[in-house]
Every structure is written in structure tokens, then in C-alpha cells.
């Protein structure tokens with residue numbers, strides 16, 4: 583089978599399309615013929631050896647896939663050959679076949695395409711966990727989403743809106759925040775793409791955009807210099823969600839949460855799923871319900887074939903994506 587493999591640490595240009603043996607499913611595993619693989623920022627971190635989970639080389643990046651069950655391991659009764667399934671696999675998705683633990687697979691609902699099913703896992707389930715379980719978002723609360731045009735961002739915009747939040751989308755270009763507004767944000771602001779000399783102006787822009795009460799919840803998958811500007815617009819009793827660091831790991835003055843009686847909440851969806859997979863399954867069912875009702879769209883804006891999978895990851899590295907990128911196999 584064809585696989586887009588990482589043989590040494592580096593950028594997307596280091597990936598090579600090669601022939602590899604088809605993986606054989608073991609006990610509690612199924613083999614999936616991959617039709618679509620969602621691309622996420624951690625795919626870039628993984629091939630650069632910058633992700634918190636290290637995978638032995640060589641490996642293919644790609645953490646979320648959808649396809650058809652092509653073979654089942656011994657003792658499997660929940661899945662059968664020919665079924666349409668989505669699977670969360672960590673790595674391996676940029677290949678024609680994967681094996682996946684059945685605990686990480688789900689049957690794709692009727693009417694959902696392979697590409698939508700692939701990308702509705704990593705970022706959407708993270709956003710749901712962050713906003714419901716961790717932030718306990720209530721209807722009517724104001725949610726400021728940084729990087730709102732990106733993967734976690736656009737998922738958070740839609741999950742927050744479906745939970746009844748008033749969403750303010752923040753992003754580095756008008757195009758990205760317009761995209762977020764088309765997906766449910768009711769207000770927006772554009773921040774500079776690099777740290778300006780006077781960061782207080784950006785803090786003031788954020789405060790002005792969320793309104794005088796401040797943001798009850800701030801979703802931050804970006805980090806860097808933006809985090810401090812954003813936390814200054816936290817409402818009394820607000821919750822600040824630490825999700826990711828595409829712009830670097832920030833340091834924050836701790837007087838800011840003190841002044842607001844605020845909570846800083848770390849989000850680790852990967853360990854949540856490992857420890858509470860039944861709860862995550864319930865989140866996925868809710869996401870699928872919103873999808874079937876037309877209240878949630880995965881927001882795919884770019885598709886690539888497997889042979890151009892490196893380009894898909896490069897788009898994220900170049901900060902060029904509004905929405906989601908998928909590789910079709």
C-alpha cells in the first residue's frame with residue numbers, strides 16, 4: 583500500500599510517498615481502507631518531533647481518518663467488513679490502510695461523507711470537551727475564540743454557538759474572521775499577525791469587541807503574545823481555556839486571573855478520551871445530532887490527494903488555512 587512517511591524529523595517537505603506492508607489487525611483492532619484523513623496542527627508538530635507524544639520512526643502522520651472496514655481482528659463483534667467507520671489513530675492516517683483500536687472507532691452516520699466524518703473528530707471533540715465539561719459554558723455567555731478561522735477555532739465557534747453562547751471571533755485576517763462569522767460568530771476582530779510594539783492596543787480592541795462585561799470564556803489554541811492581550815478581556819468569574827501554542831507557549835502575569843476571580847483551565851482532550859471514552863462518545867453523538875440538523879458544518883475548504891499530503895500540512899504551517907484541510911485517499 584502507499585503511505586506518506588516521515589523518516590527523519592523535519593517539515594512537510596521531508597515526507598516521502600513509499601510502499602509499505604498493509605497493517606494486520608490484532609485483537610480488539612480493525613483494519614480500515616482509508617478514504618479521507620483530516621489534517622491538524624499536531625501532524626506538523628509530530629513530524630518535527632515537537633509533539634508531546636513521540637512516535638517511533640518511520641511513521642505516517644495523520645490522526646483522524648474515515649473509511650471502510652476491510653478486515654477485522656480476532657474476537658471482534660461490534661464491527662463488520664464493509665461498514666463505514668471513523669477512527670482516531672494518533673498517527674498513520676496518510677496511508678491507504680490503517681489498523682485502529684475498536685475503542686477509537688465509530689460507525690459513520692448515514693448522510694455524512696467520509697471527509698466530514700474524518701474531520702469531525704479531533705478538533706470538534708476537543709472543542710466540545712473544552713466548552714462543555716471544562717468551561718461549563720451556559721447559554722447567553724460571551725465566548726472569545728482566538729484563531730477562530732483555524733481547526734480548533736472554527737470547531738469552538740460552532741460548539742459554543744450550539745451551546746447558546748454569543749461568539750466573538752478573533753483572527754489574523756478579515757478572511758478568517760468572516761469565515762468564522764459565516765459559521766456562527768456574531769462579532770469579530772482582526773489582530774495583527776505578529777506582535778505589535780504596543781500590545782495594549784490589541785488588548786483594548788479585544789475588550790471593546792467582547793463588550794463591557796468582558797468574555798465569560800476565552801478559547802485559546804494560539805498562545806504567544808496574544809494570550810496576555812486576551813486574558814485582559816476576561817469577565818468577572820471568567821474561564822480561560824488553554825488549548826494550544828501555534829504562536830508559542832506564553833507566560834502570563836498571575837495578577838490578571840486574581841483580579842477577575844478567573845479560572846485558567848488546561849485542556850488535554852487526548853488524556854480525557856483515554857480516561858473517559860464513554861463520555862467522549864456521548865459528546866460525539868451530540869455533535870452528530872447538530873450536524874444532521876444542519877447546525878454544524880465541518881468547514882472543509884481544501885482537499886488534496888495522498889501524493890500531495892505534504893502540501894496539506896504545509897498550508898497549516900504557513901498559517902494559510904481558514905477552516906479544515908483534508909487528504910482524500
Ligand SMILES: NC(=O)c1ccc[n+]([C@@H]2O[C@H](COP(=O)([O-])OP(=O)(O)OC[C@H]3O[C@@H](n4cnc5c(N)ncnc54)[C@H](OP(=O)(O)O)[C@@H]3O)[C@@H](O)[C@H]2O)c1
Nearest residue numbers: 622623729732733734753754803826827828829849850851
Ligand atoms: N489541548 C488539546 O487537547 C488540543 C486538541 C487539538 C489541538 N490542540 C492544539 O490546538 C492548536 C491548534 O490546532 P489546529 O489543528 O486547530 O491548528 P490550525 O488549524 O492551524 O489553527 C491554528 C491557528 O493558530 C493561528 N496561528 C498563530 N500563529 C501561528 C503560526 N505561527 N503558525 C500557524 N498558525 C498560527 C492561526 O490563526 P490566525 O492566523 O488567525 O492567528 C491558525 O489558524 C495546536 O497547538 C494543537 O496542538 C490541542
